[in-house]
Amino acid sequence: MGLQDTILKISKLVFLSLSLLVVVYPLLCMVFSSFAPDKLLFSGFLMPFSTLQLTFRHYQEVLAKTYFFQWYMNSLIVAGLCVAINVPLASMIAYVATRYSSKYRPLKLFGPFSLFLYMIPGVVLALPLSLLFGYIGLFDNLIGLAIADSTFALPLSLWILWGHFVNIPKDLEEAAMVDGASSWQILIRIILPISRPVLTAVGIFAFIVVWLDYLFALALIRTEANYPIALGINWLIREYSFTWGELMAAATLMSIPSFIIGILAFKYLLKGFEMVSKGVR
């Protein structure tokens, strides 16, 4: 037993160090080359921070040549809208489906149904939506983009909330019912307040979906002024010749909110999925 455990411990350490290297080295390369002078990038560039010659020129160029702040704002607006659509919709569906599934059998199909939604490839939706939105004035519109993005966010949100609602003891609702509370009052006054961490996870998830998205923006947005940040940067690459330093500066600027979300969100997402794994067992 002793030897086996020691070998396991060592291989665990080796594995973790390698994983850390694989994750961190590319990120350091990205950040470092955004500050490195051009000539350095083409000479023997192996290790980030191998020199202290730093320049802010790449950042100045990116910010001067693009509508960076406008695009940033667009992304934030779409993300906010998507959160506002996603959280209430997902909580209503998931709550009704879990609460009444023993009484109304068809609601049991909720699990497979959310999996089916998760399965639909983005392009299958993006193409028809670009035509449909054209008819109702949502094409090339930030609200339209938020609606489309919520098709990515909803399935997993439903799943997280389902896992959570299944775990809420029924006594809580029954006690409130005896006190004469209506179903809406129970949902709004009791269930949602105790679900705050999980709702936060769902909201963060919707935000992440928008922040990452490229496909729906590509299919649904035409005007430069309406570009979210991902589309703007991608468009630039095709239109102008940028140096690697400038491109890495753009990538770094796009990733700053990601670093912040990653650090803040991890705890909540973990909580959300703990609920799910209690639910699926």
Added chain:
Amino acid sequence: MNEETKFILTALVPPLIFLVFVEFVPIFYSLFFSFTDRVIFETTYKFVGLENYLRYLASSDFINNLINSFAYGLGAAILQTFWGLFLALSLYKHQSVWATALCVILFIPYVIPYVAVALLWTFLLDQTAGPINKWVTFLGISDKPIPFLSSPQLAMPTVILVTSWMLAPFAMLLLYAALRTVPRDQLEAAMIDGAGALETFRHVTWPWIARMFYITLFLRFLFNFGKFDLIWLLTQGGPLKATETFPIRVWLMAYSEYNYGGASAVAVVSLLALMIPLALFVYATREKE
């Protein structure tokens, strides 16, 4: 109508209308136009029956797309889930601040936008400036830079690796969450009984997380199978269609060939190709009563 029925109707119907509008109307729209010869920027069209399907299924693209989609979907799913599992297993027993910090750092690639990930890896793998190719020649693995993204043989494995780099943290998160629900007292009891780490895993930990593991694996497969962004940004389906999956074909047909009818038919085919694994999965994980 009693209060409860009213509640169910008011809480369920508006969200369902939204879902129908954004999920089901588009699918039926695709289904409808897959039987027409619609061109993307024109509104007139005529019905052509099964022609779009027959032409696509008879072309070499169909088999190529099918193989590539399953290779990408399965390859990335397996890599992500196992990497995620090993990461989660290595970290979950340590309640220290360091373990949590490590988890957060390892989680970061998942929240970086596709465009930034694609830019970063195009740079890393670049043949003249890319750090990875500099390492390759520096360490003597190959005397010439390796054309990771522009060789038909290497493009698919490279795209799978980049996708997994970005998305493995999500599998890690799911499995880490599952591992945290394993009851501590059972782990301690196993340890007191003198069970080794492997035995503890097999008899205590694994039974608790097995279901979540399979779900993670399957969800990752569904997700990658239909994923468009990273492949498009890295290779646009090339070189020589080596990374062309169903979504890429749909996009190319719609926006390069303007063949909306044909693109819709491919979209429907890709959806049907996913129905079989989905049905199997739902059957295998159904609730036993």
